Amino acid sequence: MSRRSVGLLSGLLGTAAALGAGAFAWGSLIERRLFTLRAETVPVLPPGAETIRVLHISDLHMAPWQRDKQRWVAELVALKPDLIVLTGDNLGHEDGLIGIRRAFDTFRGIPGVQVHGSNDYYGPMRKNWLRYFERHSGGIPPRSPNLDTEAMDRFFTETLRWKDLNNAVTSLEVKGTTLDFFGVDDPHIHRDRLDVLTGLIDDLRDDQTSDDGSDVSRHVTLGVAHAPYQRVLNAFVTHGAQMIFAGHTHGGQVCVPGYGALVTNCDIPRKKVKGLSVWTHALRSSFLNVSAGLGTSIYAPVRFACRPEATLVKLVAAQV
Template identity: 30%
Template sequence: MPRTRLSIKPLSRRRFLISGATLLGGLLAADVTLRQPQALRVERYAFHTAKMPANKELRIVQLSDLHLHKPEKYHERIAATVASLRPDIILLTGDFFEQSRNLEGVLTFLRTLRAPSGIFAVQGNWEYWARLEGENLRRQFTRANVTLLINRRRDIQIRGVALSILGLDYPSSADQVSGLVHASSPDRFNIMLSHVPAFDHQRLDGRIDLILAGHTHGGQIRLPWLPPLYLPRFSGAFVAGFYKVGRNGTPLYVNRGLGTSALPVRCLCPPEITLFRLMAPLPTKPSPPGIPAKTSAHASTGKTPRL
């Protein structure tokens, strides 16, 4: 029986490059749609303020932009990670879902979160677009032990430390910003929650100690050395991380969020859980005789190494 000789035609350079590019493109597409959107990262910050007594620390976790379609293992991992951070309070800065029919899924997720001193939230633009009436949503969130603040302030005490959580609704007017700011007390550490980072910062009057926002997703799709390809309206010049805003340089932190919107893709922009450790000011070096030690009326921020 004659043998059949197998003939393998060598790849041309052109076919080799096309095949390689196709394979690389497929791997990249899988990475930005399957792995990177769930490559959860914890960002840790030490926030030093004169409103904290020495030898005390409060642990605050911020979550933002969940955009939950249906509960998944990813959301279980988020809840487990939050629990491992041992937060005193959890603060949520909006965009929980995109359609009102996801409400039960969102409530299911919220019930998995635990914080001994409470969970507080504000609405985002997707709640507004879904035409979810604020007071009804507030009642629904109460079922999940979450306090939804609609241009309201909530005062709490944690181990003798006085805090005020001020929730700025979406959308908000300059007068609403002013009203909320003037509801703050200088004797308390005042944290303002706003879904969008761009609002009338000139109305802050130096009365807010820390602002937490989301909305931008950190750009969601980033390329090395380039600015974000797209930022949603009301992002302003803010992308992610710490900024100073208003006449008095109030610290504003913009969270990259946990979900995706428009496209189920993240590229070089990992989803984020943020832990803030509220602490007393760092010790200052002794000043030379006759020169008083330099002090600041405002809190300072410093990122701690990731543990």
């Protein structure tokens, strides 16, 4: 190889290294703090129903020192949401609940529902980032839960009065419309109990149909899960969910402009890794909102071409 070729190759390698270093610096120092609000409109309410403003928040991975994230979330109360949907992975540190309280205390009095992600049980660990390119079927980490999940749940259910949807069902009346919710604990670590959920949904609907004062036509069914595995999405659609909320994917976290996410960390197709889409199963369909989330593991503090986000979902009346 000539000296000129060697020099050209060295120059190209130097340029590539500089670009890589610049991209990493942007993703780790700047973009992961560029919190953004995505807005969506979903026509699922009964004709004539008043619009319901749903604030969907996911994957905070909160550490106590993350004051900028805590302030940003707390200020979302200015949107005047009618309902909060929280899809898990709230904790990112053994003292993460300190930051969760700071972020959500302003939402007292606003109804909400929440489910767990794996990082509401297990604290973050250093890991090989390349493992995210492996096929993911989930799995229970080889260690015992080491986060205070019960204290977090007490804050949500007792202080904020939000509903726990971990393998559970509930109903809330919001602005004249009854919202029927069902949810599961984190499918990524196989805590979802779809078999239990089936009976709970049947019992809820039996109670509603036996109540002479209940107008079932004014009900809307919503599914909530942390990780959007296909088995869960399919079951939710089968059970009549008109809209599904999920998180977990971080939108890919590190994306390639013009191509999108490299990984999803579950079996959902890449094109549905974040944002609003439609999930179809067995000739039925449901709107699906997958949040790219607001945080990252403290051991993988980088986002590229995938800004952290919360979503304001406006549920509006369906066209007749």
